[in-house]
Amino acid sequence: MRGSQLNALILAALVLTAGLAIADDQAGPKLVVPSTIIDAGAVSQGVVLDAVFDLVNEGTATLSVKAVRPTCGCTVADFDREIAAGATGKIKAKLDTRDFSGPISKSILVMTDDSQNPTVTLVIKADVKPYVEILPRPLVRFNAVLHEPLEQSFIVAAADPKSDLTVMGVKSSVPFLATAIRKLAADELVEGKSKSQYEVTMSLTDDAPVGPVNGVLTVVTNLAEAPTVPVKVYGVIRALIHVTPNQVQFGAVEARTRPGRNLIVVNNRTDGTQVKITGAKVDDSAFDAQVATIEEGRRYQVTVVVKPDAQPGNRDATLTVTTDDADFPSVTVPVRASLR
Numbered sequence: 543m544r545g546s547q548l549n550a551l552i553l554a555a556l557v558l559t560a561g562l563a564i565a566d567d568q569a570g571p572k573l574v575v576p577s578t579i580i581d582a583g584a585v586s587q588g589v590v591l592d593a594v595f596d597l598v599n600e601g602t603a604t605l606s607v608k609a610v611r612p613t614c615g616c617t618v619a620d621f622d623r624e625i626a627a628g629a630t631g632k633i634k635a636k637l638d639t640r641d642f643s644g645p646i647s648k649s650i651l652v653m654t655d656d657s658q659n660p661t662v663t664l665v666i667k668a669d670v671k672p673y674v675e676i677l678p679r680p681l682v683r684f685n686a687v688l689h690e691p692l693e694q695s696f697i698v699a700a701a702d703p704k705s706d707l708t709v710m711g712v713k714s715s716v717p718f719l720a721t722a723i724r725k726l727a728a729d730e731l732v733e734g735k736s737k738s739q740y741e742v743t744m745s746l747t748d749d750a751p752v753g754p755v756n757g758v759l760t761v762v763t764n765l766a767e768a769p770t771v772p773v774k775v776y777g778v779i780r781a782l783i784h785v786t787p788n789q790v791q792f793g794a795v796e797a798r799t800r801p802g803r804n805l806i807v808v809n810n811r812t813d814g815t816q817v818k819i820t821g822a823k824v825d826d827s828a829f830d831a832q833v834a835t836i837e838e839g840r841r842y843q844v845t846v847v848v849k850p851d852a853q854p855g856n857r858d859a860t861l862t863v864t865t866d867d868a869d870f871p872s873v874t875v876p877v878r879a880s881l882r
Contacts, residue, residue, distance in 0.1 A: 571627070572601030573656040575664070582637075582668040588767060591637040593666045597652070599625040606655045607631070615641065616648040616666060639670045643680070646670055673768040674707065675699050676761070677732060682744060684777035687810045688752055689869060695743045696773065697726070698761055700736035708764040709740040716757035718750035719775065744775070752781045783817065783870040784808045790846050790861060792879035797828070797854070802847040805875065807863060809840050817867045819844070824877055826859035828852035833863075846877060854881050 580593045599605040605625040610618050615637060622631030637648055650664040677697040686692040700707040712721040726739045744759065759773040786806050795801045809817040816839030822831040824846060834843045846861055859877040 570601050570603045571599055571605035571625075571654065571656050573605055573654050573659050573662060574598040574600050575662055578662065579665045579667060582666070584669045584671055585639060586767070587643060587670050587672040588640045591639065591666065591668060593635045593637065595633045595635070595650075595664050597622065597625055597631040597633060599627055599629055599631070601656070602627050605631075607652065608655065609651075609653045611651045611653075613649050615639075615646075616650060618650065633664065635664075635666065637666050637668070639668065642670045643672050644670060671701055672771075673701060673705070673765055674761070674763055674771045675701055675735065676771060676773050677735075680771070680773045682759070682773060682775045682777075684755075684775075686746060686750075686777060686779045687812055688750065688779055688782050689748070690782075690812060691745070693743055693745045695741050697732060697739055697741055698763075698771070699732055699739040700765065703734065703736060705736040705738075705765065707736045707738045707740075709742070709761060710764060711762045712742055713760040713762065714757065715760075716755060716775065718747045719755070719757060719759070720745050720747050721759060742773075746779070750779055752779050754778050780810050781870070782810055783865060783867060783873050784810055785844075785863070785873055785875055789875055790877040792848065792877075794880040794882060795848060797848050797852040797881045798850050800847055800850050802845050805844045805846070805861075806836075807842045807844060807873070809867075815867075816840070817865050817870075819863060820866055821864045822861065824859050824861050826857055826877070828857055828879075828881065829859060829861075829877060831861060848879065848881065852881050856880050 576596050582591050604627060607621060607623050610621050610633060612618050617636050619634045619636055621633040625631035635650060647665055647667045652662045652664060654660060677699060682694055684692060684694055698709050709723055712723060714721060722743045724741045726741055731739050755775060755777040757775045759775055761771040761773060763769060790803045792801060792803060807819060818839060819833050819842045822833050822844045824831050828849055830847045830849055832845045836843055844863060857879045861875040861877050863873045865871060
């Protein structure tokens with residue numbers, strides 16, 4: 543056999559093999575989704591959206607839908623678990639917009655036995671328009687100092703200019719967050735919103751404790767579509783006199799080396815009031831305390847030192863820092879050490 547004939551036979555065999563491979567690739571189920579995104583556009587908050595996705599099987603065998611997994615806020619009401627070759631199945635989903643505001647995008651993960659395309663992501667989009675809006679946003683953040691006045695406000699308005707909104711009250715999940723309601727005058731109204739708008743002012747009561755704040759203010763309205771509107775509140779209340787760190791830990795130390803630890807005492811008052819540190823003492827004779835001024839009336843350093851002649855043993859003492867502040871005449875800090 544001549545070389546040219548042999549080459550022709552080899553080429554024909556390669557073409558036949560490639561054709562069989564292509565045929566094998568096309569065999570079995572094949573998922574095609576004509577539209578993977580459904581955009582509902584602008585919708586009113588609280589509306590439950592119905593979305594139906596078509597699943598087309600363009601393969602030669604039945605397509606099996608193994609699982610359908612929606613994300614938060616989206617539920618799948620029904621879907622076809624098997625789709626015959628050449629047929630179209632459906633996934634029916636619902637999206638509850640009650641807890642959303644503004645543009646949202648929720649996805650659904652579909653898993654099938656299509657070997658070439660085993661997972662497909664479907665998306666439901668919408669721009670949720672609330673009936674009642676909190677302006678500038680439904681979130682209050684604050685950084686307060688204990689016993690100092692704090693007031694922060696937001697406006698409550700209906701999105702529909704024709705709406706006759708009435709704010710009937712505000713409930714607080716935090717007992718030391720007080721609120722006051724005031725109806726805005728005509729010249730104070732935000733344009734494009736309802737003609738009745740309200741200002742809600744939040745303040746701290748005198749019994750507010752030092753520490754972080756994480757709560758919700760619930761605005762109660764007369765609208766059936768939005769009887770309650772949540773406003774999240776995050777913040778921190780700082781002590782007038784703040785000590786860092788809040789305890790002195792020596793660990794295991796040799797007394798003869800006179801180890802020391804430093805603390806910073808800060809006057810957090812924002813009204814310009816000066817605070818002086820008048821003394822510092824530990825209620826255990828094994829320790830000595832000294833005060834140094836960093837910024838007069840504002841910042842001080844307190845150093846606690848172990849006396850070189852201190853007897854060995856575990857120590858659980860208290861450092862007392864005295865001031866000329868009427869509200870905080872003294873601050874106490876635990877002092878712990880294992881002396882050797």
